[in-house]
Amino acid sequence: MSRDETPVSFDEIRALLRELPGPDLEAAQLAEERQAQLTKPAGSLGRLEEIATWLAAWQARARPQLERPRVAVFAGNHGIAAKGVSAYPSEVTAQMVQNFISGGAAVNQLSGLAEADLRVYEMALDRPTADISEGPAMEEEACARAMAYGMMAVESGFDVMALGEMGIANTTSGAALCLALFGGAAEDWVGRGTGLDDARMATKASLVARAVEVNKAALDDPLQVLRCLGGQEIAAIAGAIIAARLARTPVLLDGFVCTAAAAVVQALDPKAIDHCLVAHRSAEQAHARLCEKIGKPPLLDLGMRLGEASGAALAILLAKAAVACHNGMASFSDAGVSGPAGD
Known part of the structure; x- marks a missing residue:
């Protein structure tokens, strides 16, 4: 069924949230026990150990795998772009999508390096959302349909979604x-987004404040917040996060915008993004604050602020390193190495 033909409502989204599975605690426990037996001091691999256990919990495998990662990039246009909140015109969205398709973007190189399946999803680029500083971005049906479209991007058989x-x-x-x-x-x-100067930053802040004020009466529910202030690509990411949880597929979130979509899902259910890790800390100044709010410290901090899942694709390589160490290292007994004193 095409995206335009999919009947869906916020009530259906809420019903799905009541069906979210939890992690496989037995697999997580077995992974933690294996970590304790590997030839290293306890905790010495830092967050690599955390990543391995996280993958085990959501893949339901004590020895997780990363043979089939997928990178999904959602593209959408925003009516408020006409107010000059970006250093680039809206036409760049479609142009960059073509660059993705042609293989010329950073995410193409990083996905290839990670041996990940890259998919790009266009969200009606010729029909941008309404200007949020003047009213709601979308009607409920359009927002719910965008979420459903994002859900359809989650297919079975992938080890992680970036x-x-x-x-x-x-x-x-x-x-x-x-x-x-x-x-x-x-x-x-x-x-600063795409590189705004101070004057445009002030305009952007004023329009953000106005958008929240103009839509205030409708902002009584996280889905309404998404409808009024979000974008089609942001709604699709929120939908993909929910579908990945239903499929027990672990998720790597990219930068500020992607994490904002996850924050909407967490606002619906505090445990709804437990299967997600934030791949990197964006140089976009608010991203660190947002990661603190949702309780997810980023894995990497490289000063990146490109978007297009570049940081999430890069984090796949980090996850592969975690899996390689978790599965490939010898235990103290296997290697004939003495364990910690007292063992």
Whole structure:
């Protein structure tokens, strides 16, 4: 069924949230026990150990695998781009999608290096969302349909999903989502995006504050926050996160905008993004604050702020390193190495 033909509502989304499976605690326990037996001091591989156990819990395998990773990039346009909140015009979204298809973007190189299946999903680029500073971005049906489209991107058989986005002005939408969900001042959530100067930063902050104020009466529920302030690609990411949870597929989140989509899902259910890790800390100034709010410290901090799932694709390599150590290292007994004193 095509995206335009899919009947879906927020009630159906909420019903799915009541069916979310939890982690496989037995697999996680077995993975932790194996970590304790490997030829290294306890905890000496740091977050690599955490990643291995996390993958075990959600793949339901004491020895996780990363033979079939997928990278999914969702692209959408935003009506508020016409207000000058980006250094680039909206046409760049479609142009970058073509660059993805041609293999010329950073995410193509990183996905290839990680041996990941890269898919790009266009979200009606010729029909941008409405200007959020003047009213809701989408009607409920359109938002729910975008979420359903994101859900359809999650197929069985993949070991991990790396999620990302492309969309001129979507950091403005992400900032508005965060302001509505977590409060504070607009300036707390607004960053330079594609490279704004101070004057445009001030305009962006003013428009984010206005967007939340204009839509305030409808912001009584996280899905309504997404409908009023989000974008089609952000809604699709939220849908993909939910579908990945239903499929027990672990998820690597990219930067600020992708994490904002995850924050909406967490606001619906505090445990709904337990299967997600934040791949990297974006240089977008609000991302660190957002990661603290959702309780997920990023895996990497390389000063990146490109989007397009570049950080999430890079983190697949980190996850592969975690799996290689977890599965391939010898135990103390196997290697004939003395364990910690007292063992």
